[in-house]
Amino acid sequence: MVFKIQKKRIISGLFISVLALFFITACSNKTNTDSEIYDPLESSNRRTLKVNDALDRAILEPVAKGYRAVTPEAGRTVVRNFLRNLNSPIVIGNELLQGDFKGAGNATARVIINTLAGFGGILDLAAEGGIEHQPEDFGQTLAKWGVGDGLYVMLPLFGPSTLRDASGKLVDSYADPLRIYLFNIDEEHLHYTRLGAGVVSQREDLIEVINDLRKNSFDYYAAIRSAYYQKRQALINDSNGGAEIPDYDDF
Amino acid sequence: MNESYMKLFLPLVTVLLLISLKAEAGTLPTITDQKNSSDYYFVVTDDGQKAQSFIDNMGMTAIAFLSNKSLSQSQKENEFRNLLKDSFDMKTIGRFAMGRYWKGASVSQKKEYLKLFEKMIVEVYTARFNDYKGQKLDVISSRPDGSKDYLVNSNIVPNSGSKIKVDWRVRNTNGEYKIIDVIIEGVSMSLTQRSDFSSVIQRGGGNVEILLSHLRK
Numbered sequence: 317m318v319f320k321i322q323k324k325r326i327i328s329g330l331f332i333s334v335l336a337l338f339f340i341t342a343c344s345n346k347t348n349t350d351s352e353i354y355d356p357l358e359s360s361n362r363r364t365l366k367v368n369d370a371l372d373r374a375i376l377e378p379v380a381k382g383y384r385a386v387t388p389e390a391g392r393t394v395v396r397n398f399l400r401n402l403n404s405p406i407v408i409g410n411e412l413l414q415g416d417f418k419g420a421g422n423a424t425a426r427v428i429i430n431t432l433a434g435f436g437g438i439l440d441l442a443a444e445g446g447i448e449h450q451p452e453d454f455g456q457t458l459a460k461w462g463v464g465d466g467l468y469v470m471l472p473l474f475g476p477s478t479l480r481d482a483s484g485k486l487v488d489s490y491a492d493p494l495r496i497y498l499f500n501i502d503e504e505h506l507h508y509t510r511l512g513a514g515v516v517s518q519r520e521d522l523i524e525v526i527n528d529l530r531k532n533s534f535d536y537y538a539a540i541r542s543a544y545y546q547k548r549q550a551l552i553n554d555s556n557g558g559a560e561i562p563d564y565d566d567f
Numbered sequence: 568m569n570e571s572y573m574k575l576f577l578p579l580v581t582v583l584l585l586i587s588l589k590a591e592a593g594t595l596p597t598i599t600d601q602k603n604s605s606d607y608y609f610v611v612t613d614d615g616q617k618a619q620s621f622i623d624n625m626g627m628t629a630i631a632f633l634s635n636k637s638l639s640q641s642q643k644e645n646e647f648r649n650l651l652k653d654s655f656d657m658k659t660i661g662r663f664a665m666g667r668y669w670k671g672a673s674v675s676q677k678k679e680y681l682k683l684f685e686k687m688i689v690e691v692y693t694a695r696f697n698d699y700k701g702q703k704l705d706v707i708s709s710r711p712d713g714s715k716d717y718l719v720n721s722n723i724v725p726n727s728g729s730k731i732k733v734d735w736r737v738r739n740t741n742g743e744y745k746i747i748d749v750i751i752e753g754v755s756m757s758l759t760q761r762s763d764f765s766s767v768i769q770r771g772g773g774n775v776e777i778l779l780s781h782l783r784k
């Protein structure tokens with residue numbers, strides 16, 4: 317009974333947020349150049365980035381560095397693999413929603429191989445066999461369906477996002493079968509442990525990237541925004557293209 | 568409650584298993600064929616092959632002196648500087664990074680900018696490669712992009728941990744190959760630089776001088 321009510325709520329919630337998205341976001345799909353980045357909230361976004369950055373330097377970055385210091389690379393890889401494996405239902409679901417059946421098949425093969433032969437997902441044997449991890453989320457699915465980015469937003473604590481990607485993230489976390497399962501068996505704390513571990517593991521992965529952007533940009537906000545859009549575009553297209561660079565002759 | 572859950576779950580699992588079996592049957596041969604995958608999916612022309620070996624050679628040269636223990640730190644940096652200047656088309660990258668503000672700059676500003684830009688790129692990349700820890704550069708494939716460019720795909724593989732996808736945009740100008748962009752995990756260095764520079768100039772009221780003052784520091 318309890319389960320049924322929750323399921324109903326989730327489904328109607330999903331439906332409403334998807335509908336809302338179609339109304340709110342503009343329907344342009346290309347975001348390769350800056351002129352196409354829609355950032356009407358820039359001044360408040362810049363303030364949020366300042367707060368995020370201060371919090372990151374005070375808390376998250378030291379935690380991530382501490383994690384790196386006490387855990388050898390092999391241990392961190394195990395954590396990364398395990399968390400990725402737990403995320404498989406979301407990846408498979410989104411591949412199917414995108415109509416990418418080959419991707420869905422690969423992700424399914426990955427979860428079966430890694431869970432059974434990779435000791436519950438701590439080893440990524442599938443990748444060693446050539447079936448590599450391909451991150452998918454509902455934000456990407458919406459993009460494939462033609463939903464534009466909507467406005468750029470710097471979320472407090474969560475960092476750079478767009479209206480579309482933030483909505484996608486909400487849908488993913490609501491629809492996550494693992495989360496629903498853990499909530500149903502009253503083990504919510506496991507869900508939050510997994511989220512926390514994910515945040516630290518991801519931040520550890522990004523230590524060099526963020527250091528590099530901080531050090532080598534004049535306008536950190538603009539650099540982050542550009543990198544975010546490019547990364548999302550690469551994920552949506554499942555390929556790294558970069559920008560077209562004209563052949564200049566007027567130096 | 569449990570029953571309705573299973574009713575939903577079992578068909579889903581069956582479908583997924585079927586898809587995965589089909590996909591595996593489809594993907595496995597290409598895995599074993601991986602060495603020939605290049606002539607499987609697209610035709611590698613001579614130029615593509617040349618662009619690939621250009622990146623390959625650059626990587627080997629860099630790794631050779633970076634891991635050479637008889638060279639001092641400053642010797643390594645010198646070697647690296649020369650390699651960068653030889654391999655990158657600094658003028659094109661710099662011109663691109665200035666974006667639409669290029670046309671508004673004076674001749675002397677352009678000249679100073681290109682000089683400062685090259686200096687900055689060399690410093691940034693030297694710092695990046697200063698913490699070299701035995702990573703390897705694996706050149707995988709290439710594909711033509713536009714009339715003169717090739718995108719060369721590679722991985723930077725550390726001794727342990729996950730590899731980093733790096734794509735090089737290489738331009739062939741009169742038979743000479745030069746790098747005009749480095750795309751790391753989908754993020755183009757040239758494009759990010761342009762966004763950064765444009766924002767600096769725009770927030771400074773459209774004056775190129777603001778960017779130059781940053782670069783002079």
